[in-house]
Amino acid sequence: xxxxxxxxxxxxxxxxxxxxxxxxxxxxxxxxxxxxxxxxxxxxxxxxxxxxxxxxxxxxxxxxxxxxxxxxxxxxxxxxxxxxxxxxxxxxxxxxxxxxxxxxxxxxxxxxxxxxxxxxxxxxxxxxxxxxxxxxxxxxxxxxxxxxxxxxxxxxxxxxxxxxxxxxxxxxxxxxxxxxxxxxxxxxxxxxxxxxxxxxxxxxxxxxxxxxxxxxxxxxxxxxxxxxxxxxxxxxxxxxxxxxxxxxxxxxxxxxxxxxxxxxxxxxxxxxxxxxxxxxxxxxxxxxxxxxxxxxxxxxxxxxxxxxxxxxxxxxxxxxxxxxxxxxxxxxxxxxxxxxxxxxxxxxxxxxxxxxxxxxxxxxxxxxxxxxxxxxxxxxxxxxxxxxxxxxxxxxxxxxxxxxxxxxxxxxxxxxxxxxxxxxxxxxxxxxxxxxxxxxxxxxxxxxxxxxxxxxxxxxxxxxxxxxxxxxxxxxxxxxxxxxxxxxxxxxxxxxxxxxxxxxxxxxxxxxxxxxxxxxxxxxxxxxxxxxxxxxxxxxxxxxxxxxxxxxxxxxxxxxxxxxxxxxxxxxxxxxxxxxxxxxxxxxxxxxxxxxxxxxxxxxxxxxxxxxxxxxxxxxxxxxxxxxxxxxxxxxxxxxx
Numbered sequence: 001x002x003x004x005x006x007x008x009x010x011x012x013x014x015x016x017x018x019x020x021x022x023x024x025x026x027x028x029x030x031x032x033x034x035x036x037x038x039x040x041x042x043x044x045x046x047x048x049x050x051x052x053x054x055x056x057x058x059x060x061x062x063x064x065x066x067x068x069x070x071x072x073x074x075x076x077x078x079x080x081x082x083x084x085x086x087x088x089x090x091x092x093x094x095x096x097x098x099x100x101x102x103x104x105x106x107x108x109x110x111x112x113x114x115x116x117x118x119x120x121x122x123x124x125x126x127x128x129x130x131x132x133x134x135x136x137x138x139x140x141x142x143x144x145x146x147x148x149x150x151x152x153x154x155x156x157x158x159x160x161x162x163x164x165x166x167x168x169x170x171x172x173x174x175x176x177x178x179x180x181x182x183x184x185x186x187x188x189x190x191x192x193x194x195x196x197x198x199x200x201x202x203x204x205x206x207x208x209x210x211x212x213x214x215x216x217x218x219x220x221x222x223x224x225x226x227x228x229x230x231x232x233x234x235x236x237x238x239x240x241x242x243x244x245x246x247x248x249x250x251x252x253x254x255x256x257x258x259x260x261x262x263x264x265x266x267x268x269x270x271x272x273x274x275x276x277x278x279x280x281x282x283x284x285x286x287x288x289x290x291x292x293x294x295x296x297x298x299x300x301x302x303x304x305x306x307x308x309x310x311x312x313x314x315x316x317x318x319x320x321x322x323x324x325x326x327x328x329x330x331x332x333x334x335x336x337x338x339x340x341x342x343x344x345x346x347x348x349x350x351x352x353x354x355x356x357x358x359x360x361x362x363x364x365x366x367x368x369x370x371x372x373x374x375x376x377x378x379x380x381x382x383x384x385x386x387x388x389x390x391x392x393x394x395x396x397x398x399x400x401x402x403x404x405x406x407x408x409x410x411x412x413x414x415x416x417x418x419x420x421x422x423x424x425x426x427x428x429x430x431x432x433x434x435x436x437x438x439x440x441x442x443x444x445x446x447x448x449x450x451x452x453x454x455x456x457x458x459x460x461x462x463x464x465x466x467x468x469x470x471x472x473x474x475x476x477x478x479x480x481x482x483x484x485x486x487x488x489x490x491x492x493x494x495x496x497x498x499x500x501x502x503x504x505x506x507x508x509x510x511x512x513x514x515x516x517x518x519x520x521x522x523x524x525x526x527x528x529x530x531x532x533x534x535x536x537x538x539x540x541x542x543x544x545x546x547x548x549x550x551x552x553x554x555x556x557x558x559x560x561x562x563x564x565x566x567x568x569x570x571x572x573x574x575x576x577x578x579x580x581x582x583x584x585x586x587x588x589x590x591x592x593x594x595x596x597x598x599x600x601x602x603x604x605x606x607x608x609x610x611x612x613x614x615x616x617x618x619x620x621x622x623x624x625x626x627x628x629x630x631x632x633x634x635x636x637x638x639x640x641x
Contacts, residue, residue: 005032005482007416007425008046009115009409010538011108013176014038015418015425016046017483020410022431027053027410035483036157037421043177045536045546052408052545053433057392059405060434069380070399072604079436079444086402087448089385093357094126100339101356102128105346107135109362109541112414112427113325113467114460115438119361121330121456122442124338129355132340132624135368137319139291139625143300144318146504146512147308149494153318154283156421159186164280166191168303169215169290171198174535179285179317179420189280191273193218196530196596197589208273212528212594212629213295214263217518218270219302221259224251225274226309232278233311241308242495243503243514250515262518264591281310285317289532293629294521297622301504302516308500314491322417322486323424323471328463330455342624344616347375350382360388361406361438366395367540367600370614370628373578389441392544395603405435412437413460415467415478417486424473425483439463512621523632525575527559527595530629531610534598543602551606552585554596555635560586563635573597575633578612584635595635599628 006018006029017032027050033040042049062082067073077085093101104123110116123130137151144151156179159165165188172180180200183190192204193215201207210218226232227248237244260267276282284307291300307315331338341349346369349355369375379386379399388400397403414427436444439460446456468475471486478484492498496505503514533539536548543549553573555565565571567586572579573595582597590596597610614631618624 004428004430005426006410006430007427008049009110009112009414009416009427010045010541011111012538013418013420014043014178015111015416015420015423016042016178017423017425018042018046019482020430026050027430032482034481035423035425037178037182037423039178039181045538045542048546052542053410055392055545057544058434059391059393059403061405063403065401070376072393072398074403082402082404083441083444083448086387087445090357090445091449093385097356099127100129101354102126103131103341103349103355103358104128105131105358105360105363105365107133107363109364110409110438111416112409113328113416114414114463115409115412116362117325117328118330118439118460118463119442121333122446123359124329124331125333125451125453125456127334127336127338129339129341132342134618134624135343135626137288137291139297139622140286140288140300140318142622142625143291143297144304144316145494146301146507147304147495147501148314149506150491151319152321152491153314153316154312155320155488156182156317159183159188159283162186162188162281162283164189164191164277164282166193166277166282166284167200167204168193168284168286170285170287171200171532172285173198173200173203175533176285176420191282195591195594196532208265208269209591210263210265211591212530213293213299213521214518215290215299216295216302216516217259218263218265219299219306220251220254220516220518221256221263221270222274222277223247223302223305223309224254224256225271226278226306227251229274231274232309236311237309240313240499242497242499242501247305247502247515277306278310281312283307283312283315283317289629292626294617294627295519295630296625296627298516298518301507305502317420319419320422321419322422323467323473325417325467327466327470333453333455342618344370344618344624344626347371347378347616350375350378350384353382356384358384358386360386360396360400361390364390364394364396364540366399367602367609368611369616370611370626371577371616372603372609372611374616389438391435394540395609398604404441407432407435407437411435413464415464422486422488423483424478424486426478510621521630523630525632525634526593527633527635528593528629529573529610529613529631529633530594530596531599531614531631532596533600537598537600540600540602544605549601550598551582551601553582553635554585554587554590556588556590556592556594557586558592559595559635560584563637565635565637570638571635572638573613573633573635575613575631577615580608580610580612581638582608595633
């Protein structure tokens with residue numbers, strides 16, 4: 001008997017193809033051995049998916065708020081009552097305040113083509129406001145477009161033809177485990193550039209530890225060495241690069257001694273990086289976390305020129321926009337342009353009264369957005385109706401008027417592509433326990449609103465079939481193998497010059513320097529706070545089910561000593577946005593001047609969240625990209641100890 005194919009829908013590079021089984025009332029999963037990237041094994045989070053699926057905390061019935069927002073007081077309701085209430089309130093809001101007062105807030109908690117995109121059809125049909133996603137990789141997308149005209153990089157399966165992979169600003173051993181193992185299977189030398197000595201850094205052949213925000217300077221210093229020591233690919237640069245002469249003159253003015261002082265690396269280390277990178281024609285996996293700072297976009301522009309200098313057309317791994325899923329989303333149903341609300345500015349728009357109805361699915365903004373105290377306060381003090389559709393009673397659900405139980409991807413049909421590799425995987429329903437599909441709820445709401453558009457009632461299978469057809473992919477092959485490879489399409493640089501632009505005309509047009517610029521940033525408080533993801537979570541997911549989190553504050557012994565803090569001491573971490581209380585973990589892995597808290601743990605379970613402290617500034621000219629890592633804090637022992 002053929003067992004169902006599943007695909008992990010998490011917001012993760014690997015997008016693992018799995019084979020699932022429901023036996024004796026329990027789910028079992030294993031990696032699909034035929035998949036070239038999944039390769040028959042799962043990461044620690046994937047291996048524990050049955051625990052998540054069978055969690056006793058899963059929502060089983062709709063809830064309607066009956067007390068003060070955020071207090072967690074709800075009454076149970078039937079699906080009929082809950083859907084009617086949501087539909088009535090949605091209709092009333094549009095009639096009183098206009099369609100743009102309604103915002104659908106969704107992100108990549110589920111990356112299925114249907115369950116990510118299809119619910120947007122209703123909101124497009126209603127001409128509501130839409131979210132402008134800037135929380136993750138927007139700055140990097142814009143930066144790479146300044147240089148290459150696209151953010152789509154190297155197919156990771158091409159690593160078999162490479163010698164050196166540089167992980168720059170990514171802890172791949174935690175967040176791209178299959179990619180890391182793919183590099184090891186292909187015998188690549190692995191280097192890491194990062195502020196923190198991560199697990200990836202510890203498992204790398206070389207580690208270059210730099211200070212925050214100096215990535216741009218380090219990359220420019222490496223470029224200077226490559227050019228001035230004639231280590232670059234002259235033929236490729238002559239034929240494929242625009243603005244090389246101007247860029248050469250730009251880096252000529254840069255002093256390696258200055259680069260050394262700012263980055264914390266020795267001049268010899270900078271030169272060794274450049275020489276080894278040239279000798280092995282390195283490629284770079286550019287991380288997403290690196291760009292979530294005020295220096296993020298400029299850093300990625302600088303890093304992006306290095307593979308081109310050694311002769312790569314697309315020598316960076318960053319994104320792999322695999323298939324076009326726009327049909328599933330149905331923006332063609334709009335009759336007027338969408339008002340776009342920047343993701344990072346949700347609290348501001350609520351405070352201004354511009355959002356009166358908020359529909360949340362596939363996301364937990366009250367755990368994942370920065371400056372959470374401001375957002376929590378805004379939702380309590382303003383006239384807004386909030387609906388959350390989720391598997392669990394999340395922090396966002398606690399602040400909602402109606403909570404609708406969602407099911408998991410093991411309970412529905414869908415497909416998912418990857419932003420890392422070129423495979424689309426099939427997800428077949430394995431069992432049905434609780435909740436409803438995202439698409440199912442939208443069909444119920446559509447009916448309750450009395451809308452008769454056929455596009456809003458299409459079945460999941462019809463939508464999937466159309467998406468596959470539009471992308472030239474076979475349903476039959478997908479059902480047979482559980483995954484299909486998306487054919488590689490001819491690629492070109494989509495810049496004004498049609499070449500890789502070291503002198504960026506696009507950047508200039510957007511009010512930026514044509515070259516990447518280094519700038520020092522500082523804050524009111526002395527310590528730079530970094531908030532990466534924990535190995536056992538994906539942003540806020542799994543905190544409530546896996547339990548294996550690390551709430552400690554990582555601090556360098558020198559900084560701890562200045563504050564009289566010893567390992568294991570309780571400490572208060574604070575700034576003008578908020579404060580948290582936790583325990584100190586002294587570590588040389590974190591450099592002096594930097595502290596680290598893992599991000600987005602549930603306030604309901606832990607009592608605090610690192611995003612009580614993070615900034616919601618978006619000063620980058622890179623598409624309102626986030627700046628979480630441009631947060632400064634102070635640390636002290638509580639009660640003046």
